[in-house]
Amino acid sequence: MxxxxxxxxxxxxxxxxxxxxxxxxxxxxxxxxxxxxxxxxxxxxxxxxxxxxxxxxxxxxxxxxxxxxxxxxxxxxxxxxLGRTFQISSLAPDFSVLRNVMLAVQGRQRSSFRFFGNVMADRSLTDPAMKALSQVGLETRAAIPASELSHGERRQLEIAIALALGSxxxxxxxxxxxxxxxxxxxxxxxxxxxxxxxxxxxxxxxxxxxxxxxxxxxxxxxxxxxxxxxxxxxxxxxxxxxxxxxxxx
Amino acid sequence: MNRETAFNLVLAAVLLAAPVIAFAANEPFYVALATRIAILALAAAGLNLALGFGGLVSFGHAAFFGIGGYVAGIFASHAMYSEPLPFGLPATDQMPVIWLVAALLCALAALPIGAISLRTTGVYFIMITLAFAQMIYYFAISWPAYGGEDGLSIPVRNSFVGLNTANALHFFLICYAVLMAALALTWRIRDSRFGMALQAARQNEVRLAAVGIRPFRIRLTAFVLSAVLTGLAGALFADLNRFASPSMMSWHMSGELIVLVILGGTGRLFGPVAGAILYVLLEYALGGMTERWQLFLGLILLGVVLFARGGVVGLVAGKARYD
The missing domain is CATH 3.40.50.300 (P-loop containing nucleotide triphosphate hydrolases)
Structure with a gap:
């Protein structure tokens, strides 16, 4: 075993x-x-x-x-x-759904100390994030702020974040x-x-x-x-x- | 182009055009007023990095402002009499060297101050940053070699290669250029990976840790960068007034910087510029009418906090959005 x-x-x-x-x-x-x-x-x-x-x-x-x-x-x-979701959804509420997931991609890549380069134009962040979003079925909601998601969608987003982390x-x-x-x-x-x-x-x-x-x-x-x-x-x-x-x- | 970008360009253009016109009209007072706006905007842009993007309400940024000011003052006085600086360093009145030293000293001061303060949050963070700033303030007051309570005058403004810093417009253009460079840097940082982590730390530090990013290091880096920008402003401010005074380090100054950021729009790229323009113009207009002009400033601040959280930029361009 x-x-x-x-x-x-x-x-x-x-x-x-x-x-x-x-x-x-x-x-x-x-x-x-x-x-x-x-x-x-x-x-x-x-x-x-x-x-x-x-x-x-x-x-x-x-x-x-x-x-x-x-x-x-x-x-x-x-x-x-170790990826996790929270009992009460814990997200970055001002960020778009996509950015919430990109943060996890960035965490996985350990690349948070880059001070230049626009994240939204960075395919190495956005592509894996979109992939994780489509795994949970949230790809059409990528651009809206996380605070505007329904309760159920927040649950899905938390799972997408955990997936993007490469858990x-x-x-x-x-x-x-x-x-x-x-x-x-x-x-x-x-x-x-x-x-x-x-x-x-x-x-x-x-x-x-x-x-x-x-x-x-x-x-x-x-x-x-x-x-x-x-x-x-x-x-x-x-x-x-x-x-x-x-x-x- | 969205509304915020358009508004930013207007602010940048007005701040440049006004003193140029005033200079042509032989009104040096207004050039000095615009210079003061540019320098305060730079100091507030530094604070905005910590307070606006990182949510770190530092009530001690006057310390860095003052350190920058004293570096300019000390260099100027040593250069005047051609005395070497402490540690045998050669004295110079070249601004770029002074800025570099000011930036380094502010970073060195901000590192331990931030490392200790960032172990606390909320009101404790506010109080501990204030305490550090007051310590440095009292140190400056009790340091007779550089003027103590009387401050340190700068008989001749420090110089910049190719420009005549005694010329009001030349000096304004130096300050304006430094301000624009600082704003460009802030803009790049805001949109970068570091900026994303910093803004996430403001919103939800538990979330940030859950994706494997430690909020502490991100915040400390932002705090140090923020102190460096505010310190540069301090060096320019001392050169503008030809005087480095302990009052640059007092808690009033820290409060003033916070007011600038909030008035202009917390966490908005040009918020500090809008805030500084509004503040200095109010000071000038109301100060001409009454000594109690700060009462009216207080009322305006109350209005902003109650009804226009996004400050001037928020009023013009609406709520900040993160695509």
Whole structure:
């Protein structure tokens, strides 16, 4: 078996007496969508912050493609190929949709210290950005400011940015949140295609999407992973049903 | 050509034509007024790089303005008496050399000031840049070798090869050329990859880090470039008044520069020019009527902040767009 793309070992993080992440280990393998579910307050956001580098764990380790990234900051992790989307869309609102993606291309090329040359005339920025936009179906919206996009389109744009970054792994934080039925379905189809190139760690509340997409599911409750397995295993797991799905065993 | 470009060209043309006509009409006062506008516009163009494009509200740019001014003053006084400078450097009254030294010193000062200040944001950034500027201000006041509180007079304006700097129009043209060069540089930087990262840092630093670009380095570079431009303006300002005064470094000056940028249009290429024209003309027109002219300036500023966020350029050309 090939090595996992993301490998988390015994991660722990406490805030005062609260163990927000309690000895979490999980992996993301090539070609898969690994869904992370859990009730509100289970510590999903804290875990994501630690994987992305915006919060440092107390102990444990995180590896990306075999490299230890536990102590790296968010920018360094992004450069190594960790792409992410945010629970609440985080874009440069004044920039056009295209510029938002070009910024990621520039990040990937590590070329931000060029002081001359108009970016809009630079095919090495615009071409890859347009390609990423057409992958998510936003190419017709390239010229409008990101602030004028609909909620669903912002979700798509965040994914295009992560793709343009040349991500080796994608971390999607509730991409379906606030989407209508059609939007969810379109996004589900998109993620289904994306996983072939880029494995996805998917944090999601929309159970239809999770059950439709996930190769594996891990359930987080009070900072611990209480169960991990295939869709069928998780559906039948009595502990999960009690803690998360709300049914009595 | 869009409206903003057209307006910019008009501003550039008016600022050039007015003093030329005034000089021909033998009105040196108006040439000096235009020179003051060009120099303040240059100082504000420097600040605009940090404040306008990078969103860094520096309340300490007077420090760099003053450093530039003192470099011009110190060179002039040493050159006058043919004394060598500190560290045994030969004294010269050549402006390009003085500008180079001013730029280097401002960059050297801005590097640690920026590196420390940029660890904070918001109101703390404003306060810490102010604190640094005040430190330098009090240092200048308590430095008797170069005039202390009295400042340092420049008996003969520094010189520029091929031009007579004592001639008001010649000196204006030097200042105008430096201003245009600085604006051209700002324009190139704005549209470059660096400019894109800088403007993204203003809008959303979390987004910038998520695509692998560290906001800190981008901002620090912008802060240093910004200080260098403002420092050049300071050197010219001292030469204009034939006087380098500690008041160039006081917090009033920092505030004035912020006012210029906001009046003209934050983050607009010619915003500092529009702001400086408006400010100096108001100072001249209202100052002739009442000593309390700054009260009216305050009211106008209030109006701009409440009703015309984009300043003069925003009023004329509408909201900034990033295609």
């Amino acid at each position: 090939t090595e996992p793309v993301i490998e988390i070992h015994n991660l722990a993080k406490s805030f005062g007496g609260l163990r927000a992440t309690d000895d979490v280990s999980l992996t993301l393998r090539r070609g898969e969508i690994h869904a992370l579910i859990g009730p509100n307050g289970a510590g999903k956001s804290t875990l994501i912050h630690q994987i992305c580098g915006t919060l440092m764990p107390d102990s444990g380790s995180i590896r990306l493609l075999g490299q230890d990234i536990t102590t790296l900051d968010a920018a360094a992790r992004a450069q190594l190929g 080796k792994a994608l971390l999607l934080d509730e991409p379906m949140a606030g989407m209508g039925k059609d939007g969810s379905r379109a996004l589900t189809d998109l993620l289904d295609v994306l996983r072939r190139d880029t494995p996805i760690l998917l944090v999601e509340h929309d159970m239809d999407a999770v059950f439709a997409l996930a190769d594996r599911i891990s359930v987080l409750v009070y900072g611990r992973i209480v169960a991990s397995g295939s869709v069928a295993e998780i559906r039948e797991n009595p502990e999960v049903r009690a803690a998360y799905l709300g049914a009595r065993p």
